Amino acid sequence: MSKELSSAVVLLLLLCCTRGFGAPTEERKPTHENINGGYGCAACTALVAIVEQLAEIKNSTVVETLDYLCYILPVELRPSCRAALEFLGPMLVVLVEHKVGPDVACHALTFCYTNPGQPTCHSMIPPLHRRLKGPSMTFEEKVLEAKQRIQFRMKKTRGPQNICEVPGVKDICNWLRKAFKGRKPSVDFDNDMFSISQGLRGSSWRGKDCSDTSRNVYPGTKPLAEDRTFDSNCNGIFGVNKKTARSYEEELCGASQPRGVAVLGDSISAHFHMPPQWLDATLISEKVFEHLILVVENEIDWPMLSTVTGHGKNNWTEVITGPIDSLYLRIRDRNRCNHRDYQNIAANGEDSIGMQNLVKTLARNPQRDHPIIVLYALIGNDVCNGYPDTVAHMTTPQAMYDNTVNTLEHLHATLPNNSHVIMMGLADARILYNSMGHRIHPVATHWGHFTYGQFYDFMNCLQISPCSGWLTTNGTLRNLTAERAEELSEALRKVYRDHKKSYYNFDLHFIENPMPNAVREWVKHGGEAWQLIEPSDGFHSNQIGQALLAKVLWREFETKHPEILGPVNPNNEEIGRLFGNQGGY
Numbered sequence: 001m002s003k004e005l006s007s008a009v010v011l012l013l014l015l016c017c018t019r020g021f022g023a024p025t026e027e028r029k030p031t032h033e034n035i036n037g038g039y040g041c042a043a044c045t046a047l048v049a050i051v052e053q054l055a056e057i058k059n060s061t062v063v064e065t066l067d068y069l070c071y072i073l074p075v076e077l078r079p080s081c082r083a084a085l086e087f088l089g090p091m092l093v094v095l096v097e098h099k100v101g102p103d104v105a106c107h108a109l110t111f112c113y114t115n116p117g118q119p120t121c122h123s124m125i126p127p128l129h130r131r132l133k134g135p136s137m138t139f140e141e142k143v144l145e146a147k148q149r150i151q152f153r154m155k156k157t158r159g160p161q162n163i164c165e166v167p168g169v170k171d172i173c174n175w176l177r178k179a180f181k182g183r184k185p186s187v188d189f190d191n192d193m194f195s196i197s198q199g200l201r202g203s204s205w206r207g208k209d210c211s212d213t214s215r216n217v218y219p220g221t222k223p224l225a226e227d228r229t230f231d232s233n234c235n236g237i238f239g240v241n242k243k244t245a246r247s248y249e250e251e252l253c254g255a256s257q258p259r260g261v262a263v264l265g266d267s268i269s270a271h272f273h274m275p276p277q278w279l280d281a282t283l284i285s286e287k288v289f290e291h292l293i294l295v296v297e298n299e300i301d302w303p304m305l306s307t308v309t310g311h312g313k314n315n316w317t318e319v320i321t322g323p324i325d326s327l328y329l330r331i332r333d334r335n336r337c338n339h340r341d342y343q344n345i346a347a348n349g350e351d352s353i354g355m356q357n358l359v360k361t362l363a364r365n366p367q368r369d370h371p372i373i374v375l376y377a378l379i380g381n382d383v384c385n386g387y388p389d390t391v392a393h394m395t396t397p398q399a400m401y402d403n404t405v406n407t408l409e410h411l412h413a414t415l416p417n418n419s420h421v422i423m424m425g426l427a428d429a430r431i432l433y434n435s436m437g438h439r440i441h442p443v444a445t446h447w448g449h450f451t452y453g454q455f456y457d458f459m460n461c462l463q464i465s466p467c468s469g470w471l472t473t474n475g476t477l478r479n480l481t482a483e484r485a486e487e488l489s490e491a492l493r494k495v496y497r498d499h500k501k502s503y504y505n506f507d508l509h510f511i512e513n514p515m516p517n518a519v520r521e522w523v524k525h526g527g528e529a530w531q532l533i534e535p536s537d538g539f540h541s542n543q544i545g546q547a548l549l550a551k552v553l554w555r556e557f558e559t560k561h562p563e564i565l566g567p568v569n570p571n572n573e574e575i576g577r578l579f580g581n582q583g584g585y
């Protein structure tokens with residue numbers, strides 16, 4: 001067995017680590033330690049589940065299955081995989097061949113353990129196990145037996161394992177940490193915060209730079225010298241109309257009131273999407289890992305297909321499908337001079353505390369740049385951030401108020417005049433449990449036994465759930481979370497009432513969270529709520545949901561705040577005729 005198993009390892013790390021590695025700011029104290037094995041335990045569990053199910057589906061040996069999983073990984077990751085497989089492979093073969101199941105296997109491998117005073121975390125029991133008769137051993141006895149089976153493979157007895165210390169996996173962990181840490185474009189030679197490459201906070205997140213050697217050239221700036229000779233704001237419009245001797249920027253855009261659009265948000269705005277094809281043994285294939293590197297370097301977010309900053313087309317249909325619609329696309333349709341003027345300043349796990357820092361990565365110069373529409377959409381993490389006492393870790397209404405005002409003060413100092421800032425209320429996410437709780441999680445599609453309810457509680461037992469208040473079988477806790485979310489929305493309404501006249505450079509707005517309207521609209525047209533929810537985590541809105549939110553938000557703006565959107569540019573057709581796709585994305 002010389003090939004790598006690490007595709008599975010990678011995707012498991014991804015499954016679990018997005019929140020751990022995506023923790024917003026470095027100075028933030030983690031609210032919990034790695035309890036009961038935490039991310040490593042979740043990763044191991046998914047890995048064993050996938051390998052066992054895949055072997056059953058393909059009727060292949062464990063060695064063949066591991067070889068296959070390695071073979072479908074992108075070539076860049078193979079050396080790490082090889083190293084990981086050398087270490088873990090033999091033990092996995094023994095465990096999977098004896099069909100001990102993910103729960104027992106990962107405790108035997110010591111990636112899962114039980115901290116003093118903690119409950120023992122259990123994941124899934126494969127159906128075959130239930131049918132196997134035999135001595136009725138306790139869980140501890142089963143783990144002990146499994147440990148004995150693999151003992152001769154283990155070089156020395158070990159304590160609890162950190163999966164990132166496994167050879168090979170270490171490199172992958174380092175790569176993930178690096179990818180998840182950046183909040184500024186990593187390729188940005190001229191340091192203007194706009195990039196010529198996609199991932200690592202590049203053009204997937206902010207309009208593509210059209211010169212990475214000039215820091216005065218970037219999307220959203222007012223054209224330099226009217227862009228008579230070159231395109232300084234990357235909207236594809238430049239040159240002089242020979243008939244009139246006027247610049248095209250002046251003629252086609254001058255009176256059009258150009259504006260950009262940005263979002264200050266969390267994983268919903270960044271559009272977190274872990275392809276279920278990575279976890280579901282019935283769907284896994286070579287194809288689904290084709291763009292793994294870019295996906296990871298985008299923090300498993302899809303800002304290029306998201307509600308606020310979606311643009312261009314879907315090049316990744318093997319792992320994400322659905323309509324693309326966004327505020328940016330609609331604002332660009334309204335005035336093509338706004339081409340490429342979008343910024344997605346959102347991060348997984350972000351809340352009102354972290355946003356006070358993250359907002360500093362919004363790139364806007366109050367003198368040189370066009371106005372911008374900024375959506376402040378922190379719709380959940382302020383009620384999501386803690387263990388063991390979830391409620392005690394929630395942001396208080398007063399802190400929400402203060403954090404938000406701090407962020408607005410920063411915007412006051414940096415936004416061009418005539419900008420707009422729209423604060424959005426928090427979501428009541430009880431819909432998640434109500435519509436997902438009894439459905440089967442993709443990691444167990446073939447076995448059919450692991451519901452989202454069980455998945456949520458497993459994550460809570462490991463203290464790694466992205467939101468312990470919503471994603472729980474405890475109805476009392478879900479109600480308490482809803483109560484706090486409403487109090488925090490009320491804090492934002494109060495910020496609006498107190499400060500709507502405080503800032504001369506932007507108009508402040510408040511809108512209620514649009515999710516209930518989006519869901520209502522979907523259900524009215526015959527859909528079901530779960531169809532709008534991300535399958536891998538049972539938490540985020542999926543591509544259909546993202547596009548639907550754009551539509552609902554736009555309608556809200558059009559009817560209640562049309563001044564935000566600016567006029568329709570009568571020259572749009574002429575721009576299209578002269579400048580085609582305006583340089584694309």
Ligand SMILES: *[C@@H]1O[C@H](CO)[C@@H](O)[C@H](O)[C@H]1NC(C)=O
Nearest residue numbers: 055056057058059060061064
């Ligand atoms: C699975 O593979 C084994 C060995 O190659 C073979 O004997 C068996 O018939 C196969 N079972 C099915 C259901 O294909």
Ligand SMILES: *[C@@H]1O[C@H](CO)[C@@H](O)[C@H](O)[C@H]1NC(C)=O
Nearest residue numbers: 198304312313314315584585
């Ligand atoms: C999508 O793919 C096409 C063709 O391969 C490429 O030209 C284009 O740049 C890609 N777009 C994005 C946003 O990746």
Ligand SMILES: *[C@@H]1O[C@H](CO)[C@@H](O)[C@H](O)[C@H]1NC(C)=O
Nearest residue numbers: 366367368416417418504505
């Ligand atoms: C923005 O408006 C303020 C107040 O009206 C004014 O003092 C300031 O000069 C303006 N800034 C720019 C860049 O026009």
Ligand SMILES: *[C@@H]1O[C@H](CO)[C@@H](O)[C@H](O)[C@H]1NC(C)=O
Nearest residue numbers: 474475476477478479480482
């Ligand atoms: C939660 O709130 C809903 C709606 O107010 C109510 O119907 C339900 O009984 C509550 N559940 C619990 C466990 O308190």
Ligand SMILES: *[C@@H]1O[C@H](CO)[C@@H](O)[C@H](O)[C@H]1NC(C)=O
Nearest residue numbers: 390391474475476477478480
């Ligand atoms: C449900 O959550 C509430 C609030 O955190 C807690 O007081 C209660 O003990 C929990 N119930 C169970 C059965 O865990």
Ligand SMILES: [Ca+2]
Nearest residue numbers: 211212214217
């Ligand atoms: Ca530049």
Ligand SMILES: [Ca+2]
Nearest residue numbers: 227231233237
């Ligand atoms: Ca231009």
